[in-house]
Amino acid sequence: MRALQALVEPARVHRDVYTREDIFKLELERIWGQAWVYVGHESQVKAPGDYLTTHIGLTPVIMVRDMNGKDINVLVNRCGHRGAQVCQARSGHANGLFKCPYHGWTFHTDGSLRSQPSPGGYQDVGFDRNAAAFGMTPVARTEQYRGFVFSSLAATGPELTVFLGQMCATIDNMVDRAPTGEVEVTGKTCHRFRHPVNWKFFTENLHDAMHPMVAHAGTSDAVRQYLEQLPPAHEPLPEAEVIAPFGGSYHFFDEMGFVGLPRGHGYMGGKTSIFSHYQVYPDYLQAMEQAYGRERTEEILSFNRHNGLIYPSCTIRDNIQSVRVVIPVSVNETIIESWTFRLKGAPPAMLQRTLRYSRLINSPASMVGPDDLDCYIRIQQSAAASAIEWIDMQRHFGRETRDGERQQAIGTSDLALRNQYTAWLEYMT
Numbered sequence: 298m299r300a301l302q303a304l305v306e307p308a309r310v311h312r313d314v315y316t317r318e319d320i321f322k323l324e325l326e327r328i329w330g331q332a333w334v335y336v337g338h339e340s341q342v343k344a345p346g347d348y349l350t351t352h353i354g355l356t357p358v359i360m361v362r363d364m365n366g367k368d369i370n371v372l373v374n375r376c377g378h379r380g381a382q383v384c385q386a387r388s389g390h391a392n393g394l395f396k397c398p399y400h401g402w403t404f405h406t407d408g409s410l411r412s413q414p415s416p417g418g419y420q421d422v423g424f425d426r427n428a429a430a431f432g433m434t435p436v437a438r439t440e441q442y443r444g445f446v447f448s449s450l451a452a453t454g455p456e457l458t459v460f461l462g463q464m465c466a467t468i469d470n471m472v473d474r475a476p477t478g479e480v481e482v483t484g485k486t487c488h489r490f491r492h493p494v495n496w497k498f499f500t501e502n503l504h505d506a507m508h509p510m511v512a513h514a515g516t517s518d519a520v521r522q523y524l525e526q527l528p529p530a531h532e533p534l535p536e537a538e539v540i541a542p543f544g545g546s547y548h549f550f551d552e553m554g555f556v557g558l559p560r561g562h563g564y565m566g567g568k569t570s571i572f573s574h575y576q577v578y579p580d581y582l583q584a585m586e587q588a589y590g591r592e593r594t595e596e597i598l599s600f601n602r603h604n605g606l607i608y609p610s611c612t613i614r615d616n617i618q619s620v621r622v623v624i625p626v627s628v629n630e631t632i633i634e635s636w637t638f639r640l641k642g643a644p645p646a647m648l649q650r651t652l653r654y655s656r657l658i659n660s661p662a663s664m665v666g667p668d669d670l671d672c673y674i675r676i677q678q679s680a681a682a683s684a685i686e687w688i689d690m691q692r693h694f695g696r697e698t699r700d701g702e703r704q705q706a707i708g709t710s711d712l713a714l715r716n717q718y719t720a721w722l723e724y725m726t
């Protein structure tokens with residue numbers, strides 16, 4: 298424990314946290330094995346037997362709609378016979394059962410053992426076919442919040458809403474932005490972006506507001522120069538709306554502010570965000586006002602959080618209906634999945650904007666994400682090789698204010714980094 302505590306100081310972190318295999322293994326056990334981890338959205342398993350596969354840490358899991366049509370089960374994707382992974386497709390339909398491809402054992406959608414070929418071999422040998430160990434074991438806990446499904450590998454711990462705390466409001470706002478009060482994942486797949494770096498670089502970068510105007514200058518400068526040579530009365534350029542804020546000034550990001558919450562969660566924005574100047578489509582506004590009335594619509598649309606982090610497993614941009622999922626693979630490999638959601642009852646232009654954002658900002662071929670990855674790789678390489686032991690996070694150190702469990706700072710403070718490492722140390726020790 299002492300060794301771990303020695304790696305995190307109030308305003309700097311030791312490079313070992315990104316490079317040591319033993320620390321990564323402890324993270325799997327103590328962070329990814331304890332926290333509520335985002336698994337998927339209920340709209341991805343609409344019909345009984347629909348399933349989606351993913352990972353919680355390194356544990357392969359299946360999220361499946363039970364044949365009762367109501368429950369959503371999250372099972373370890375492992376056969377109760379000799380442990381083969383049962384499903385390899387990212388999604389599919391179980392048709393009432395899962396069948397292991399090795400010896401053909403089958404399982405119900407709640408994970409219990411259904412049948413074995415030539416079952417006589419198990420009679421009178423002490424085999425208990427009802428024992429959980431011979432099924433596909435459900436993970437310890439699964440709960441939903443407004444259709445967002447989270448699981449924890451730990452049998453004990455806070456309930457999901459306690460764990461989420463004030464991040465519930467981010468999920469609420471994403472769902473409330475739908476005129477029907479429902480969102481759904483679009484399509485069967487996502488942008489899957491392999492990062493050959495430690496998972497923490499991604500979560501740390503989310504609220505690092507000192508980098509956009511530098512790391513993304515190539516793209517945002519090009520957009521600005523292009524806009525400058527257009528006539529003043531030009532047609533709106535949807536791509537410019539998305540990219541231009543990434544070239545915002547230090548003042549712009551400072552004004553946005555950052556709020557740090559318990560358990561490493563946090564968000565930028567509130568009153569303003571990079572979405573503040575997005576155009577409001579009249580037909581969307583009309584649909585919202587019909588559904589909620591003018592006052593409530595204004596309240597929903599003026600909620601301007603940006604990049605909510607539900608530490609450690611997902612980030613939510615409620616304004617643009619995008620969820621990114623963090624899947625650690627090894628000490629220096631991480632998969633980032635970017636899922637897009639549809640606001641039910643909203644005009645198609647809203648979904649088109651969501652997809653445009655995801656394509657331009659989050660995808661592996663985007664104009665922003667690869668800039669970030671290039672910087673993570675540079676730190677990962679120097680952390681592995683450098684004689685410099687410590688990595689700094691002291692910008693505006695000590696200037697944050699506290700209001701109950703909330704800590705607040707201007708947007709370019711390193712409070713977000715410090716807040717994540719406070720949580721990291723709590724989980725790890």
Ligand code: FES
Nearest residue numbers: 376378379397400
């Ligand atoms: Fe699955 Fe044998 S390992 S049936």
